[in-house]
Amino acid sequence: MAKITFITSSNEKITVAATEGSVMELAVNNNVQGIDGDCGGVCSCATCHVFVAPEDVDKVGVASEIETDMLELADDANEYSRLCCQIPVTDAIDNVVFTVAK
Amino acid sequence: MCTSKDICVIIGASHAGVNTAFNLRKEKWLGKIILIDADPELPYHRPPLSKTYLTANTSTTNLLKPVESYKKDNITLLLGKKVTRLDAVNRCLFLDNETKIYYTKLVLATGAKPIIPTIEGLKETASYFCLRTAADIVAIKESYNASKTKKVVIIGGGYIGLETAASLKKIGAEVVVLERESRILKRVATAVISDFFRDLHTQNGVQILENKEVSKVENTLENGVKVTKVHCTDASYFTAEVLILGVGVVPNKKLAKQAGLKLKNGISVANTGETSNLNIYAVGDCAYHYNLHYKTYVRLESVQNAVDQSKIIAANICGNPLMYNTIPWFWSDQYNVKLQIVGLAENYTDYIVREEQDKENVISVWYFNNDELLAVNAINHTKAYVIGTKFIKESKKIAKEKLADTSIPLSKDIAVVN
Ligand SMILES: Cc1cc2nc3c(=O)[nH]c(=O)nc-3n(C[C@H](O)[C@H](O)[C@H](O)COP(=O)(O)OP(=O)(O)OC[C@H]3O[C@@H](n4cnc5c(N)ncnc54)[C@H](O)[C@@H]3O)c2cc1C
Numbered sequence A: 001m002a003k004i005t006f007i008t009s010s011n012e013k014i015t016v017a018a019t020e021g022s023v024m025e026l027a028v029n030n031n032v033q034g035i036d037g038d039c040g041g042v043c044s045c046a047t048c049h050v051f052v053a054p055e056d057v058d059k060v061g062v063a064s065e066i067e068t069d070m071l072e073l074a075d076d077a078n079e080y081s082r083l084c085c086q087i088p089v090t091d092a093i094d095n096v097v098f099t100v101a102k
Numbered sequence B: 001m002c003t004s005k006d007i008c009v010i011i012g013a014s015h016a017g018v019n020t021a022f023n024l025r026k027e028k029w030l031g032k033i034i035l036i037d038a039d040p041e042l043p044y045h046r047p048p049l050s051k052t053y054l055t056a057n058t059s060t061t062n063l064l065k066p067v068e069s070y071k072k073d074n075i076t077l078l079l080g081k082k083v084t085r086l087d088a089v090n091r092c093l094f095l096d097n098e099t100k101i102y103y104t105k106l107v108l109a110t111g112a113k114p115i116i117p118t119i120e121g122l123k124e125t126a127s128y129f130c131l132r133t134a135a136d137i138v139a140i141k142e143s144y145n146a147s148k149t150k151k152v153v154i155i156g157g158g159y160i161g162l163e164t165a166a167s168l169k170k171i172g173a174e175v176v177v178l179e180r181e182s183r184i185l186k187r188v189a190t191a192v193i194s195d196f197f198r199d200l201h202t203q204n205g206v207q208i209l210e211n212k213e214v215s216k217v218e219n220t221l222e223n224g225v226k227v228t229k230v231h232c233t234d235a236s237y238f239t240a241e242v243l244i245l246g247v248g249v250v251p252n253k254k255l256a257k258q259a260g261l262k263l264k265n266g267i268s269v270a271n272t273g274e275t276s277n278l279n280i281y282a283v284g285d286c287a288y289h290y291n292l293h294y295k296t297y298v299r300l301e302s303v304q305n306a307v308d309q310s311k312i313i314a315a316n317i318c319g320n321p322l323m324y325n326t327i328p329w330f331w332s333d334q335y336n337v338k339l340q341i342v343g344l345a346e347n348y349t350d351y352i353v354r355e356e357q358d359k360e361n362v363i364s365v366w367y368f369n370n371d372e373l374l375a376v377n378a379i380n381h382t383k384a385y386v387i388g389t390k391f392i393k394e395s396k397k398i399a400k401e402k403l404a405d406t407s408i409p410l411s412k413d414i415a416v417v418n
């Protein structure tokens, strides 16, 4: 079980728990504004862009080559950016905080 | 502009209709939103149907939105209800010839339906499957699981047919794809792409047969197993326990026709999504629209088009004028290969193929109309897709000789500096 917090662009804080699926699915299933997941989670649309809290980067891990390339389509991407459909929900990311990109 | 008394009715609750409903709330539509679909399932993503859904052990679809979201945004979902008649004069429609619903604004998000080709015996055989709805795929899965020979024939080598071939192969099927044209994907891609995917499927043990026009199907017994015999015009034949049709779709225009709307290859819309009736909008696969970048009329079948148009029409319905102006994009996943497409290649004069050095199966095809980059097809090459997207958006000129030279790594530096 992992407890995950999303902070939306309107500063809403949503904390939810899950055991499986991707972080994108978790966000969509909990109405987290700003995460659309239009491609259904196959790293093709870049509508699930989040920023990982700097202290959580080690827990979350790094983006694959495809994901890194796709992130270039997001104007505001930075070193903490991830496409959260590519982050599986596991115990390893318990208590991680994601800020949703605008 | 809108009041709480207004009613927006949306026909079709798939990628286009569902996104329109939620975007209407984002745009502060105050009135009722009624979202209707003949499909009884809670709205789901279609792309996984031919990809992961067939190979997954579960029968749960990927929902577009959880059921709570509809409640939260006060969207009334009427599922399993077909709109049988549209009366644009009195601004009302009928569900299953009974319930009458009035609207202030109407959105036609009716999408497209599979083409059933005229093949002798097909109707009588009745044991064929289409590739459009979750129910179609569930039926394919069940029929496949119950089959003894695991023999599948897919008529049509477009993206969806090929994805389905890959998925079924993965779970052990013996798959034959019959394509009428001289090459698979002919309608949507150049020979380079067709050749790549033909090889990919062949390597994976799927038989891709081109120039194969199916003329007749019939039920028969083979070694005591009930099969369908699929005959081609060249006198060859194939047997299948599961027969799948993937020969394309046609837009659902029936209601639009009843309403007297202007029709072309789809429902004609302005760049605002408005049809020829100012209270009716059309969006997604059914909408024949103008692409500002390519200066051409098109009807597109893609998630991107459905999603992006839904934003535009929701804004316009709420009195916030916005014009549809995007560069289309699309993807297809087969085996472990990812194809990403950006742009419209239709009017290309020439193209450049890049096969990256020292990397297997990392290919991109760049389509030009003289100096203008029109589109990029990227195979396992997201970088090419992303760079191409930016170049097209910015109408950048490209140094073609640099692009063609794979000793130069692909980067933004291939653009010509003005
Ligand atoms: C198997 C498959 C794989 C795909 N893969 C990809 C992909 O990888 N990438 C991509 O970009 N696109 C893909 N697509 C295309 C994409 O799914 C479509 O472009 C998208 O679904 C279009 O959405 P839409 O809402 O416009 O139309 P549709 O999805 O066709 O939805 C229209 C809805 O309207 C309903 N409807 C129609 N008439 C009536 C009526 N009279 N009364 C009530 N309801 C009605 C229908 O039941 C239907 O649910 C795929 C499609 C399929 C089928």
Ligand code: FES
Residues within 6 Å of the ligand: A024, A036, A037, A038, A039, A040, A041, A042, A043, A044, A045, A046, A047, A048, A083, A084, A085, A086
């Ligand atoms: S959901 Fe499309 S890239 Fe993540």
